[in-house]
Amino acid sequence: MSRFVLEAEPGAREGMNEVRVPGAPLKAAALLVLLTVGFALLARTTGVGATREPVVPALEARSIRLHKEADGSLSVWDSAAALPYARLTQNDHGFLLGALNGLRYKRDLAQADQEALYHLTRWQDGRVSLDDPITGMHIAVNSFGPTQVASFEVLFNGTTP
Numbered sequence: 001m002s003r004f005v006l007e008a009e010p011g012a013r014e015g016m017n018e019v020r021v022p023g024a025p026l027k028a029a030a031l032l033v034l035l036t037v038g039f040a041l042l043a044r045t046t047g048v049g050a051t052r053e054p055v056v057p058a059l060e061a062r063s064i065r066l067h068k069e070a071d072g073s074l075s076v077w078d079s080a081a082a083l084p085y086a087r088l089t090q091n092d093h094g095f096l097l098g099a100l101n102g103l104r105y106k107r108d109l110a111q112a113d114q115e116a117l118y119h120l121t122r123w124q125d126g127r128v129s130l131d132d133p134i135t136g137m138h139i140a141v142n143s144f145g146p147t148q149v150a151s152f153e154v155l156f157n158g159t160t161p
Contacts, residue, residue, distance in 0.1 A: 053140065056124045060156060063117040066100055074100055076155060079117050085158035096151045099130070099139060106135045120155050128152050 043049045063079035074097060075084035088097045107114055112134045119131045128141040128149050141149050 053127070053129075054125060056127075058121050059124045060122040062120045062156060064120055064155065065115055065117060066104060068104065068114075073097075076158075086154050088154070093151065093154065095144070095148050096154065099141075103130070103132050103135075103137055103139075106132065106137055110135050120152075122156065130155075 065077040065079065067075045067077065067084070069075055069087075071089075073087055073089045076086040076088065077084045088100070090097055103118065104114060107116075116134050119133065121129050121131070123129070126142070126149075130139040130141060130152070131137070141152050
């Protein structure tokens with residue numbers, strides 16, 4: 001049985017034991033790493049095991065701007081509107097406010113223009129997505145469940161500001 005031996009470094013105390021790593025676990029670990037890399041390459045090149053959002057037409061799309069208010073709420077503006085069409089507060093729109101503030105935070109980190117548009121899309125299969133073309137962020141709202149998809153309705157329909 002072959003063993004991998006780690007010798008004491010120069011200047012180490014005399015009488016220290018050598019560390020012997022058994023060959024079988026070392027070979028098994030190397031095999032595991034090679035298999036993992038191999039399967040990752042196979043999946044990447046063939047698409048086997050990959051999950052993708054289906055390609056369907058958009059049912060409704062809206063380009064929006066977000067403006068942070070002094071009280072911590074967000075006002076939502078349509079791209080062509082002169083007035084906000086929705087106001088999101090922590091008490092009424094907690095998840096939605098958190099998701100949108102996350103997008104704004106990413107723009108802050110990238111030192112990007114906060115006035116640039118976000119793209120909100122409702123797809124024909126019922127999915128809802130929110131994209132930030134500046135940072136490349138994509139939120140597939142359906143991954144958070146039907147309750148959160150319903151909370152994004154306010155961005156399509158609006159509320160009284």
